[in-house]
Amino acid sequence: MNRKDLNPDEGPVAAFGVRLRGAREGRGWTQEHLADLMGYSSQHISAMETGRKPPTLRSSLSADTVFGLAGTTASFERAYIEIKRGALLEGFPEYLSREGQAAEIRFFESGLIPGPLQTREYAQELANSAVQRGDITPEQAVDRVEFLIERQAALVRTPPPLIFVVLDESCIRRPIGGPAVMDAQLARLIEFAEQPSTALQIAPFSMGARQPFIRLVHLLTLPDRSLMSYVESQTQGHLDRELTSVLPLVRNYHQLQIEAASQAESVAMINQARKGTP
The missing domain is CATH 3.30.870 (Endonuclease; Chain A)
Known part of the structure; x- marks a missing residue:
């Protein structure tokens, strides 16, 4: 999936990736910079943003810490849980x-x-x-x-x-x-x-x-x-x-x-x- 094809309506994993990319670009950060802040590789961040790699609880919590969203209704953790809540x-x-x-x-x-x-x-x-x-x-x-x-x-x-x-x-x-x-x-x-x-x-x-x-x-x-x-x-x-x-x-x-x-x-x-x- 490339940048032009990214579509949040394709599913919750894609929607998570769109949100992550939007939050990063809203700060003017590169994928490399976000990767350093979250403790992942830039390849991992790219895969999450394009929906090729689903988020985990750890990565969601890390994103919330970086973007100051921990404990809020807009947290990445909440979005992750919504992905998993069917189980x-x-x-x-x-x-x-x-x-x-x-x-x-x-x-x-x-x-x-x-x-x-x-x-x-x-x-x-x-x-x-x-x-x-x-x-x-x-x-x-x-x-x-x-x-x-x-x-x-x-x-x-x-x-x-x-x-x-x-x-x-x-x-x-x-x-x-x-x-x-x-x-x-x-x-x-x-x-x-x-x-x-x-x-x-x-x-x-x-x-x-x-x-x-x-x-x-x-x-x-x-x-x-x-x-x-x-x-x-x-x-x-x-x-x-x-x-x-x-x-x-x-x-x-x-x-x-x-x-x-x-x-x-x-x-x-x-x-x-x-x-x-x-």
């Missing part, structure tokens, strides 16, 4: 834009390992199952896994966010994929627990009714110390910034951390699961 639950794209900025992130999950801690193979098994059920297309399955890997990469930054994770015991007991897939996934949890900016706990079945959550809950603390929550049903997600409804979730999460197994005890439980012992 995502409604409500989740808006949450992702905040997760990438958060100073502290708290996850609770029941039944499945949360996305930021999943191995590629574990994520692929989940995506393949969704295809078999007819929930998504094979193309969306590929997008879902690649998007997850990019999401994980966006959490690797300096300084790193503090990430607290509490998993229902079902997460480590429910087999996903074959033994090798599950063993590698459990090993990944142990690696996560060993990082200096993370904490991992298991909420054992014995907590019973004392466990306050029954489905996914994400809590974010942004750099300005504002709070927001994200919860999911089977078909949609909900992002909430109202303190009157977010603070009860925060209190419940803190209570969950008090009652859950310690990190040392949790790692021991994970190792037991790897050996197939109760």
Whole structure:
């Protein structure tokens, strides 16, 4: 595709390229200069501008930093998420834009390992199952896994966010994929627990009714110390910034951390699961 042929109506990837080129030329910058600012080669920028290379989460975030659009409705990140949202639950794209900025992130999950801690193979098994059920297309399955890997990469930054994770015991007991897939996934949890900016706990079945959550809950603390929550049903997600409804979730999460197994005890439980012992 050459410059004369560039047409935003050809699709969202082309529209992204038109926007990127327009923003660059509006500043009077060359592709080489933008490439230096974004940390890419000029060939990569050219390919993005002409739609030959689709944007990634990393490149979108980089463009937002360069053009001062981070967190705005006109951000490149938002445009990127729109490209990918066919493989995502409604409500989740808006949450992702905040997760990438958060100073502290708290996850609770029941039944499945949360996305930021999943191995590629574990994520692929989940995506393949969704295809078999007819929930998504094979193309969306590929997008879902690649998007997850990019999401994980966006959490690797300096300084790193503090990430607290509490998993229902079902997460480590429910087999996903074959033994090798599950063993590698459990090993990944142990690696996560060993990082200096993370904490991992298991909420054992014995907590019973004392466990306050029954489905996914994400809590974010942004750099300005504002709070927001994200919860999911089977078909949609909900992002909430109202303190009157977010603070009860925060209190419940803190209570969950008090009652859950310690990190040392949790790692021991994970190792037991790897050996197939109760």
